[in-house]
Amino acid sequence: MTSTIDSPSRHGGRSPSTGEWLHDWDPENEETWDRRLAWQTLAVSTGTLTLAFASWFIASAIAPKLNDIGFVLSKDQLYWLVAIPGLSAGVLRLVWMVLPPILGTRRLVTLTTLLLAIPLVGWGIAVQNPDTSYAWLLTLAALSGIGGGAFSGFMPSTSYFFPRRLQGTALGLQAGLGNFGVSLVQFVTPWIIGFSMVGFLGAAQTASAPGKPTHDVWYQNAAFVYVPFVIVGAVLAWTLLKSVPVRANIREQFDIFSNPDTWCMTLLYVMTFGTFAGLAGQFGLLLKNLYGAGNAEIVATLPDGSTQLLVAGYDVPDPVKLVFLGPLVGAAARVLFAPLTDRFGGARWTLVSGIGILASILYTMTTLTPDPAAGAAALDADFHHFLYGMMAIFLFAGIGNAATFKQMPMIFERRQAGGVIGWTGGIAAFGPFFFGVGLTMMSPAAFYAIGAAFAVLCIVITWVRYARPGAPMPS
Incomplete structure (x- = not known):
C-alpha cells in the first residue's frame, strides 16, 4: 500500500469535509486550497504548542530556586532534574511523530493539550512541600516531556495544510511562536510567584x-x-480543527530511514534545535553555578540575616530573572528569519547558522572559568561576556531552526517530509538531556569544546550536501 493524501481531481471545487475529516485536500492547488482553514489550523495548533513548550520547560524555571524554598538538592541532582524532560521528550517525540496520519490533527492536538495538565498540576502540588521525594520530582520532570513530545505531532500535522512555497513561513511561525513558550515560562515565573494570585490552592x-x-x-x-x-486550548482544538486523511501506517512511515538526507538533516537539526533546547534547559543552572552567589566566599552575616560576599561591588545575577532572554532571542530569530528562508532557500541560512554557532561557542568558552578572586570588575566583565555569548548562540540556533524546517519540505515529498520533521525533532529534543548529562560529567569548557567540534561537522555537511554550487540536494 502506498501512503497518499487524497487528490482533489475527483470532486473539484473547495475540499469538502464531513465532520472531522477533509476530503480531496491539495494545498498545491490554489483553486481548491482553503487558505482560511490552513491559517486557522496554524493559529490554534501554535497556541497550544506554546503551552506545550511552557509545560516542557517548567522544571528549568523552577529548579534553580528549589533549594531556596527548603529543598536540599545537589548541583548534580538539579542538572538531572532539568535534563530528564529532554530525555522524556525525545522518546515521546518518536511516538508522536507517527500519530498524525493515525489520529489526525484534531484528535492529536486536543488530546495532547489535555495531557499537559498532568505535569502542571503535579508540579504545583510538589513545590509546596520540601519533603517531596527526589524520585517524584524526577517523575514530574519526565511527565513534562509530554509538552516536548507534542512538537513532533503538531508540526507534521500543520505541514499538511500549506503549499510548499509557504512551508518555511508557516512552520517557522509555528515552531518559533511555540518556542516562545520556553521564554514565557522563564519570564513569567519570577513575576507570578511573587503574590498569591492563586494562593487559595496552597500556602x-x-x-x-x-x-x-x-x-x-x-x-x-x-x-x-x-x-x-x-x-481553553483543548476546547478550541476540538471545535475548530479538521484532519487531513494522510494514508500511512507505522511500517510505511519508516521508509524515511533509507534516505541518507534523513540522517544529514537529523545532525543539522541537533545542531540548531538541540542547542536551543539544551541551553534553554540548562541556562539558569549554568548561570547560577558559574556566576551566582554560591561561588563567592561568604565572609559575614549581617544583622538582618543577609550575607556580605567576598567580591564587594559585584551585582550577583539572579538566574530566574535572566534565563528567559536566551529562548526569547532564539524563538524571535526563528520567526523573523522564516520568511527569508522561503525567499532565499534554507541551506544558505543553515550554513550561516552553523558558522555563527561555532563562532559564538568559541567566544563563550573564554568566560566559562570565572575567578571571584580577580575582583568585582573582572567578574562583572566576564559575566556580561558570558551573557552576550549565550545570546549569540541562541540567535544563530534560532536562525538554523527556521532554515532546516524550510529544507525538509523541499528535500522530501509531503508525507515523508512530515515524518522527517517529526523524527529530527524527536532526536533534537534530547538536547536538554545531553546537555544535563554532559555538564554533570565534565566541565562546561570541555562540553562547549565538543559542541564546537560538532558545529564544524555540521558546517561541512551543509556546504557539501546542500549549500555549495552544484550541491546534490540544493534546498
Whole structure:
C-alpha cells in the first residue's frame, strides 16, 4: 500500500469535509486550497504548542530556586532534574511523530493539550512541600516531556495544510511562536510567584538566598497559571480543527530511514534545535553555578540575616530573572528569519547558522572559568561576556531552526517530509538531556569544546550536501 493524501481531481471545487475529516485536500492547488482553514489550523495548533513548550520547560524555571524554598538538592541532582524532560521528550517525540496520519490533527492536538495538565498540576502540588521525594520530582520532570513530545505531532500535522512555497513561513511561525513558550515560562515565573494570585490552592513558601532577606513566594503559581489556558486550548482544538486523511501506517512511515538526507538533516537539526533546547534547559543552572552567589566566599552575616560576599561591588545575577532572554532571542530569530528562508532557500541560512554557532561557542568558552578572586570588575566583565555569548548562540540556533524546517519540505515529498520533521525533532529534543548529562560529567569548557567540534561537522555537511554550487540536494 502506498501512503497518499487524497487528490482533489475527483470532486473539484473547495475540499469538502464531513465532520472531522477533509476530503480531496491539495494545498498545491490554489483553486481548491482553503487558505482560511490552513491559517486557522496554524493559529490554534501554535497556541497550544506554546503551552506545550511552557509545560516542557517548567522544571528549568523552577529548579534553580528549589533549594531556596527548603529543598536540599545537589548541583548534580538539579542538572538531572532539568535534563530528564529532554530525555522524556525525545522518546515521546518518536511516538508522536507517527500519530498524525493515525489520529489526525484534531484528535492529536486536543488530546495532547489535555495531557499537559498532568505535569502542571503535579508540579504545583510538589513545590509546596520540601519533603517531596527526589524520585517524584524526577517523575514530574519526565511527565513534562509530554509538552516536548507534542512538537513532533503538531508540526507534521500543520505541514499538511500549506503549499510548499509557504512551508518555511508557516512552520517557522509555528515552531518559533511555540518556542516562545520556553521564554514565557522563564519570564513569567519570577513575576507570578511573587503574590498569591492563586494562593487559595496552597500556602506560601519562605524563600531565602545568600545576600538577600527572606520573603514569601508562591511557586505553585508557576505551574497552576497555565491550567485554565490548557483547558481553553483543548476546547478550541476540538471545535475548530479538521484532519487531513494522510494514508500511512507505522511500517510505511519508516521508509524515511533509507534516505541518507534523513540522517544529514537529523545532525543539522541537533545542531540548531538541540542547542536551543539544551541551553534553554540548562541556562539558569549554568548561570547560577558559574556566576551566582554560591561561588563567592561568604565572609559575614549581617544583622538582618543577609550575607556580605567576598567580591564587594559585584551585582550577583539572579538566574530566574535572566534565563528567559536566551529562548526569547532564539524563538524571535526563528520567526523573523522564516520568511527569508522561503525567499532565499534554507541551506544558505543553515550554513550561516552553523558558522555563527561555532563562532559564538568559541567566544563563550573564554568566560566559562570565572575567578571571584580577580575582583568585582573582572567578574562583572566576564559575566556580561558570558551573557552576550549565550545570546549569540541562541540567535544563530534560532536562525538554523527556521532554515532546516524550510529544507525538509523541499528535500522530501509531503508525507515523508512530515515524518522527517517529526523524527529530527524527536532526536533534537534530547538536547536538554545531553546537555544535563554532559555538564554533570565534565566541565562546561570541555562540553562547549565538543559542541564546537560538532558545529564544524555540521558546517561541512551543509556546504557539501546542500549549500555549495552544484550541491546534490540544493534546498
